[in-house]
Amino acid sequence: MKDKLKWVKNKQLRVQGNKEQVVTLLEHFTVEQVDRVERFHRTYGKFEETPLRRLDALAADVGVDQICVKDESYRFGLNAFKVLGGVYALGQYLAKVLGKNIDELSFEELKLPEVKKRLGELTFISTTDGNHGRGVAWAARELGFKARIYMPAGSAEERLDNIKNEGAYAEITQMNYDDTVRYTSQLAEENGWIIVQDTMWEGYEEIPLWIMQGYTTLMKEVVQQLEEAPTHVFLQAGVGSFASAMVAFLQQYYKPDITFVLVEPHVANCYYESFKRGTEQSVNVGGAMQTIMAGLACGEPSPVAWNILKAYTKVSVSCAEDVAATGMRVLGNPLEMDPRIIAGESGAVPAGCFYAIMTDSNYQDLKEVLQINTTSRVLLVNTEGDTDVNNYRDIMWHGKYPTI
Structure with a gap:
């Protein structure tokens, strides 16, 4: 089925009407800043790098020089990379309340009873898939x-239970992701809670920026693990915070x-629709946005992410559900001596997209x-x-979402 991938070139690529603004944004993701973020993460006593897997047999099979996969399923024992953003944002927030620079603090210091006494009782609130x-x-x-x-309608009960098992109050709402974000923002304002969200809106910029910076530790590890710079990077786009942070750092490091490629589900393809329109302003998409790629079911680009990604992303690709499922099967059933990678739906969709392009x-x-080509x-x-x-x-055992 031809429209399992829909793609569009970015007409705004490096045509920066807001060039000064983009340069200013990149300053939040310099090598020096990313070093500081990594330093704080490493102050957590059980910190470990996640592996970078080379898929040499797959690369030879599809005709490229190299395929590397950063495997965030090992991060902090939480099976996903997102904790990097949350823990750094909380650390920055607490440092600010204490009147200190986060560079002067460690994760373990923030756990000390005397620090907790100074900070008092705090409640953090967020929307999540x-x-x-x-x-x-x-x-x-x-x-x-x-x-x-708070989770959007259609969220998996297992993911809800995982959050509850971390000691939080959690519930699934009857709203989509973006409406749930608005709801939690209202609850935070009414109750004096601290909202920790990776998308921005007017008057709420600081914490989302900290979250984005927090993500960069994984890419700092990647550039230390790689022997050569990548020629092509495929990145998932929900609100765009993860992708833009990776792009901003890599653009300055190498x-x-x-060539940066954004990947999204058909039902939540706000970047694809934005690039398709070809204007300075982004486009929102709405509706239920039900997709197996739950982590990408976001219909409204984050403003900072949009400004970075429209300047440096070459192509945006909108993907059918079976593209993610194919990526899961390709990574989970490796060729020859390639390592097995257990990838969830949102984690695997770039692999599925790349595989479709090549085959x-x-x-x-x-x-x-x-x-x-063969040098990529x-x-x-x-x-x-x-x-x-x-x-x-x-998907893996019973063939759900077969390749069409």
Whole structure:
């Protein structure tokens, strides 16, 4: 089926009407700033790097030089990367309340009874599909505070239970993701709770920026683990905070040009629709946004993310459900001596998208636009493991969402 991938070139690529604004945004993701973020993360006593997997047999099979996958299913034992953003944001918030620079503090220091006494009782609140909220709940519990987490309609019960198991109050609402964000914002204002969200709106910019900075530790690890710079990077786009943070750092770390590709589900393809319109302003999409790629079921681009991504992303790809399922099966059933990667739906969709481009003649034109060839070095990020075990098993064992 030809429209399992819909793609559009970015007409705004490096045509920066707001060039000064973009340069200012990049300053939040310099090598020096990312070093500081990593330093704080490493003050957590059980911190460990996640692995970078090389899929040499797959690379040879599809005709590229290299495929590397950063496997975030190992992050902090929480099966997803999102905790990096939540824990750094909480650390920054607490440092600000204490009147200190986070560079002067460690995660373990923030757990001290005398620090907790100074800070008092705090409640952190957030909207999540599962991974971000679990990370916020984990960080709040570790630091001795409360968390309240709200999930959009259709969220998996397993993900809800995982959040509750971190000691937080959690519930699934009857609203989509973006409306749930508005609801939690209202609750925070009414109750004096601290909202920890990775999307921005007017008057709420500081904490989302901290979250974005927190994500960069994973890419700092990647550039230390890689021998050569990637030529192509495929990144998941929900509200765009993760993708834009990765792009902003890589754009400054590597001087050679990198081709960045955004990947989204059809039902929540706000970046695809924004690039398709080709204007300075982004486009929102609405509706229920029910997709197995629950972590990407966001219909409203974050303003900061949009400004970065429209400047540096070459192509946006909107994907059918079976594209994510194919990615899960490709990563979970490796060729020859390639390592097995357990990837959830949102984690696997870039792999599924890349595989479709390389193996389906319907997308030969996209392959040519991206200039993927035998010299290409492709980087993917598995942002989550099997965070919904039942659905993972249905896809891997029972062939749910077959390749069409």
